[in-house]
Amino acid sequence: MGLLGHRAERVSDAALLMRIRMLTSIAGAGFAYRRGAEVDMPDRDALRLLATGQAEHVLPAAAPGAMPASWTLAKSPAEYLKLYPTGPNAGLAREVLGVAGTVMR
Secondary structure, three states, rough: OOOOOOOOOOOOOOOOOEEEEOOOOEEEEEEEEEEOOEEEEEHHHHHHHOOOEEEOOOOOOOOOOOOOOOOOOOOOHHHHHHHHOOOOOOHHHHHOOOOOOOOOO
16 A cells, blocks of 8 residues: 555556655665665655655656746746736746846737
């Protein structure tokens, strides 16, 4: 059973791997990880290291051209600025686009 009471079926060894960054150095039979190393590890082992503070989760990199997590609207920042140059999210749209203080018309 998982932490939330669910059961996951392992499709393959690679299906349930988690990428973590080691905060401490650890070694055992057949492995050695130094502090700062990023490791793909089975989720069961990775969750144990996360819970004990020996590692932190590594979030996947955003795909090229993807909007940052701070932009949650369906319209792209450029479309938003064209439609609503002084709207409530105009500042964030300019920040995402890298436009400093200009109003697009």
